[in-house]
Amino acid sequence: MAQSSDSDDGMDEFMEKFKTHKYKNAFNESNWEEEFDKVPMFMKTAPEEIDPLKYPELACIQSIVHDDDRPPEEQAKSLKNEGNEYFKEKDYKKAIVSYTVGLKKKCSDSDLNAILYTNRAAAHFHLGNMRSALNDATAARKLKPDHIKAIIRGAQCCMELQDYAQALQWCDEGLGSVPTDKKLLELRATADKQKRAAARDARKAKAKEKKERNEQETLLAAIKERGVKLHKPEQPQRRVSESQEEDDDDGSATAMAELHLEGLSTQETTGAQVYLDEQGVLHWPVLFLYPEYRQTDFISAFCENSSFIDHLAVMFGEELPPWDTDKKYFPQNLQLFFEDHKNGHLFEVDVQKSLLNILQQPRCSVKGGTPSFIVVVKESPFCKQFLSGKKVHRLK
Structure with missing residues (x-):
């Protein structure tokens, strides 16, 4: 009985504290929702991690489980x-x-x-x-x-x-x-x-790949047979002396660049690529640059046997381009050049010549799969200014 009395006395003492000490963990109007959310029975969602200090009841249940x-x-x-x-x-x-x-x-x-x-x-x-x-x-x-x-x-x-x-x-x-x-x-x-x-799709893909590879090999063989050089800008170019340039102009010291499919990469940017038709004739995508007006013309399939004057007559025939405000870009007034990608020298193009004839020139090379030519008005003020300080050659 004495033990029960001691226990009761202890409870009385504990209860007496509430008269002088306020319960610190009591719910109030501002925190009751937050406190309720800590009680497992009233939780809307379970926490990602159970912190025993923050969620003691939930930690207890988890320890039991x-x-x-x-x-x-x-x-x-x-x-x-x-x-x-x-x-x-x-x-x-x-x-x-x-x-x-x-x-x-x-x-x-x-x-x-x-x-x-x-x-x-x-x-x-x-x-x-x-x-x-x-x-x-x-x-x-x-x-x-x-x-x-x-x-x-x-x-x-x-x-x-x-x-x-x-x-x-x-x-x-x-x-x-x-x-x-x-x-x-x-x-x-x-x-x-x-x-x-x-398995069927794999066979078709393999057959298509083989066909495309054969076509590319045939195409490269045709380009190599014609002596057309493909310029690969990613390879460092060696510097050449003036005497070597003279030899190259004669074609006696020019070594044909090794041909690779990477040299025909224009399809990714222009949607066009050189191709060999059923008659064995090459058709090239060709770019004409007009530096005076910062304009360009793109021909997706320039037949290698066609002359430059044939295309110029169409592009600058009855209807002149709208950017030619002075009406001076007539076929007979135009002067064409290609650039030697090794040293930046310009070579004048005979517009009566065919594309193939020009591409076979020792100093001419095709960059990015697209032959490009600069077009200016002959003897115009811009032409003189543009050519000033540049080394210009006439083809032999």
Whole structure:
């Protein structure tokens, strides 16, 4: 009785404190909603991380659910159920965490571990982590080879990874255990269809690649046969002496640049590329530059046998371009040049000559797959100013 009396006295003393000391943790009008949200029963959403100091009640519940003193099998089962609840809520990331912690318990129940792996595979699958999902499905089958859910998930992962042969293998192994499984039969039919389509597309792509490669090789051979040089700006150019330039003008010391497909890269920027027609004639994309007005003309298919005057007569015929405000760009008034990309010298073009004749000149090279020519009005003030200080050559 004395002990009860002492206890009662202690309670009386505790209650007496409220008369002089205000309870510090009491709810009030400003914080009651925040305080209620800390109580597990009234929580609207569970916190990402459970801080025991901030959420003591929730931490207590969690410690009961995940009591380390319980057998590993019970702990793993609780974590599996927790993961399943997250999965139902489509919170796949938290589900993965729960399943992972469950697997770390290393319980001796192989069936339970197989389920944990299969469920984690499903969560990874819904997050788009196909490789991780496939690894988990494989791990589940090692524990339980005939686990049909793991087999279906593995086949689905292979389908998403476009490994149709592997998907077929998963389906066949599963159907060996359950020959009438509807889902596996559907998956197998789809995998077989996709595998055949992929093989057909691969054959077509290979044939197309071979055809394009042959066409490019034929094209390069035609360019090389004509002696046309492709300029590769990414390679450092060696400096040449005046005597070497003279030799090159004669063509006696000029070595033909090695031809590569990279030298025909204009298609990416202009949509046009040199091509060889059925008669074996080359057609080049050609650029005309008008520095006086900072204008350009682009001819997508300039036949190598056509002369410059033929195109100039069309471009500056009855209707002159709107930027030619002084009406001076007539074919007979124009002077054309190409630039030697090695030293910047200009070479005058005979407009009566064909494109091929000019491209075969020793100092002429095609840059970026597109021959380019500068066009000015002969003897005009701009022409004199433009050519001033430049080294100009006449072709021999």
